[in-house]
Amino acid sequence: MRPLAPLILLALLLTAPGCRAPESVAARDARQALAQLVYPADAPRGPNLDIAAERQGEYLAVFNRTAQVFRDHQLWINRQYVNHVPLINVGPNNALHLPRWVNQYAEPFPVGALLTPDKARSVVLAELYDPQTQLLTPLTVWPDKTQGSPR
Numbered sequence: 001m002r003p004l005a006p007l008i009l010l011a012l013l014l015t016a017p018g019c020r021a022p023e024s025v026a027a028r029d030a031r032q033a034l035a036q037l038v039y040p041a042d043a044p045r046g047p048n049l050d051i052a053a054e055r056q057g058e059y060l061a062v063f064n065r066t067a068q069v070f071r072d073h074q075l076w077i078n079r080q081y082v083n084h085v086p087l088i089n090v091g092p093n094n095a096l097h098l099p100r101w102v103n104q105y106a107e108p109f110p111v112g113a114l115l116t117p118d119k120a121r122s123v124v125l126a127e128l129y130d131p132q133t134q135l136l137t138p139l140t141v142w143p144d145k146t147q148g149s150p151r
């Protein structure tokens with residue numbers, strides 16, 4: 001049992017909140033730039049799209065069931081967190097890492113961790129914003145395990 005103690009201690013230390021690799025200057029600048037974006041509440045609504053999103057742990061799985069590829073859009077989550085999405089391909093193979101979404105304070109989307117699963121936040125609203133056309137289009141959000149869904 002003793003040889004396991006150092007491994008358990010190391011695992012606890014590595015999963016503690018604050019034990020992340022240092023952030024690069026470019027990553028910090030990108031995060032700060034995203035934090036400056038304002039939710040486009042007054043933007044006209046775009047057409048209904050057959051795109052669904054589901055939170056799967058630290059990822060947002062986006063299922064694009066249209067025949068259109070979407071490029072250079074902002075994806076807003078819960079009207080608070082935003083990230084630039086360079087590409088949403090046709091099909092189910094669009095996994096987006098949620099900690100890259102930031103709010104107005106440049107804080108990452110809370111996904112929880114091994115020792116803090118209660119810190120996870122649900123995705124209840126996902127909206128695609130096209131800066132070119134200035135259209136804001138809601139996506140269908142499927143409930144996830146943080147909302148108690150058996151799905």
